[in-house]
Amino acid sequence: MPKTSSRHLLLTALSGCLFLPLAQAAAPTPAQLQTAAQASFREWAEVLALPNDSVVPADIQRNADWFEQAFKRRGLTTRQLPNDGKTMLFAELPNAPAGTPTVLFYMHLDGQAVKASEWQQESPWKPTLKQRNGAGQWEALPIDRLFGQTVDPEWRLFARSSADDKAPIMMLLAALDALKASGNAPAFHLKVLLDSEEEKSSPSLAAVIAQNQALLKADRLVVLDGPMHPSNAPTLVFGNRGVARATLKVYGPKQDSHSGHYGNYAANPAQTLARLLASMKDDDGRVTIAGYYEPVKLDDDSRRIMAAVPDDEAALRKRLGIAAAEKVGGNYQEAMQYPSLNVRGMQAAEIGSRARTVVPESATAELDLRTVPETPPESLYALLAKHIEGQGFHLVNGVPTDDDRARYPKLASFESAKVSASSTAVRTDLKSPIATWLRSAFTKTYGKEPVQIRMMGGTVPTGSMVDALKVPFVIVPLVNADNNQHSANENMRLGNYLEGVRGLAGILAEPIASTK
């Protein structure tokens, strides 16, 4: 792992000329990093024993208390942020020199609910060290093996939140320890926010931020959450798509009608819906609604960065079980830069043993639109509604009246859901100062450019943070992609933990040239 250390030092030295050094920080040595990481394993195992589903405020409180002490031990000041029993935790490294830029690190201490019976260990709350045996199966090792001088990077620690998201918190604490051991302080004013309801879509995060605006004020936001690129290469994520939902319903006869007496007479709404959906996309999966993709402009630099992502698309297609991908983008990364139009559910009458021979009274398609910053939900909703009307439909609000039925041969309703900030698409410019800063930190640390995800396809609630704090952000995922996040047998690969501590120490040591 310490292969690139000499080059690292050289790069650090060189880059010192390119940036305005606001603090005299330098990254710790490999030995310091190793020692700090190993030392943190005991705390990690301790905090993983604490259940953390935010439906139980007492559990959340125990986690907040535990992390509060852990930050205090490192000299940070802390404050518990009350949140209807589900306490969030704020921590801050005091005594930053005046004018030092502030970076807020966001993580979360809560975890997904567990079904203990699905776990292949005594309890999700009993952290269990495992290694793969010759047959490829996970077998337990004595937990004491975690607490020695070294560990095998291929070992994994299994527990709820071992990866998502207690590992990044522990890695940050270890990185602080390593930095301290090297005799340095972070190159910026460090703040930390531990959310307590991330796994419940952070319903109160905006309110808590609003109540603590001054406390949480920062120049930059770094989100430590989510999985790294499946190649396990160091990863920076600059944005995520948003998600908007709408329900499209096509109306047929007033009630389910006898398909013998009325088949060939009363138009079938499932068939009509099919025609309508078919009019929205071509056979390659590209949306054909006028203007749907039009605001999205990809420049050559962006395309180069996307092409550089080491996606194994053949493996991806195999895992999905599809012979060919849609042709929205030239590759997987490019496809994620465009808004989607997905039929997430569809139904007319019943299928299987409950199917009856009827012309259904209606047919419904539940849609989700993954948005990008250039295509906000409202604009896509408007394009969709216009397209539906252009296909000859009269749009009604709710159930059509008898008068609607008498007047319009094609009736549909289109109900779009309001989109909250947490479901909004956000993206940081890859040439912005925060992007340059983190790319530099990782390039120095790892000796190569990180994988740069311009926009991840899924939606994470970054939008609510960005909306509330008005601050540039980057997501820095640190855990292995195959961590079984949200499922049984969640685990963290120790190699990723060690590399993550190194990456975070690199970030902590990286000077910030400008907060613009």
Next chain:
Amino acid sequence: MPKTSSRHLLLTALSGCLFLPLAQAAAPTPAQLQTAAQASFREWAEVLALPNDSVVPADIQRNADWFEQAFKRRGLTTRQLPNDGKTMLFAELPNAPAGTPTVLFYMHLDGQAVKASEWQQESPWKPTLKQRNGAGQWEALPIDRLFGQTVDPEWRLFARSSADDKAPIMMLLAALDALKASGNAPAFHLKVLLDSEEEKSSPSLAAVIAQNQALLKADRLVVLDGPMHPSNAPTLVFGNRGVARATLKVYGPKQDSHSGHYGNYAANPAQTLARLLASMKDDDGRVTIAGYYEPVKLDDDSRRIMAAVPDDEAALRKRLGIAAAEKVGGNYQEAMQYPSLNVRGMQAAEIGSRARTVVPESATAELDLRTVPETPPESLYALLAKHIEGQGFHLVNGVPTDDDRARYPKLASFESAKVSASSTAVRTDLKSPIATWLRSAFTKTYGKEPVQIRMMGGTVPTGSMVDALKVPFVIVPLVNADNNQHSANENMRLGNYLEGVRGLAGILAEPIASTK
């Protein structure tokens, strides 16, 4: 009601020259018809008090016993046909002269299950006489009013099976009484079969016929069941569409997949199914699959008869709640002459509160194809499968294998159900001897041509009778269309009863010129 009697006699006299009179029958007088119909009301009320859901064999036995005595009182010989407890009844007028053509009348003594709480009377098994009051609501009359010298034709008798199908049996018995009062015998060898499981789709009818082939042998089959044309004009039905069922399933990714990570990459099977369905029909509801309608040829005579059916299509569209009909045929009747392609159910993942943001793993359309004799199920299935393949799909049996998934971008399965005789389309030529015979009987009786339904859109199990007996058939519906058949508050309009007795007496008196 007896307005046309003189013309009737004239027509009878004239037509006597055109047909070979095999028996010296003449229709009863209006007074004889009235007396016989009125006299039958007591028996009708009596038998309507007997529950007749064929899930209770003892109830079916009571009905079979009751009808056996009723036929015996009229001099018919009878035989109970054992059927695993659900006895069917055979009756026959003995002593027909040798060489007399035989006509088998098919009816059924069983009824649909009841939910007594939904009935607006003491019990579905307590026949209740009602008239509409000024406010348009049904109010009860003393049952004795039914048993006087005359009744108001607008009165209705409410009870389970009051219309479907005990009324036609009672009308036939009354017609026999009237004919006897006129001093005549039927113009043919009369046989009667009362099914005991029609409301359960006659699962054993074919077997019972097979066990009693000689007994049931006939030259013609008259089915007394179903509602008349909604105009209440005398109606003959010469055929019914069949019904075939198939399940079309389009496969997406191996399992429901995250719509954020894979939307714009993994093709959505609901969308793919929509494109496939859209390729099968045009915007006017016409099937565009090559050859689907091609075998159907309608001549000018058929079109004239269809155009003569007094359908109130504006009222039909209003009732269905549709502004415009599909354009498969130029009118409702013509539309029923073509096979249909109906999506009777459709589903992908979930809708409503259970909807999740996924690319569904599959999308299913349940299809029903209403067939006509020229387009048997197998030929339509083959056209459909060929069309699906023509749209670029690889058809699999059951779930696709990993190899299928790796090889074929578009995967679907198409499973067609085997079609039993009871679901087969049947039609009698409108120029055939049986059609000519019944048209003549009704034209003489009512003084005008009956409404002739070349093919009803729905499917009734005529096919199993026709298949088992190899005999030409016509369906003669006699009950009011608004009888609430199969539902609560089933009822029979007395005017229809009286007219039905007259029509049946006309049929019984109508000579059969030829059995070819």
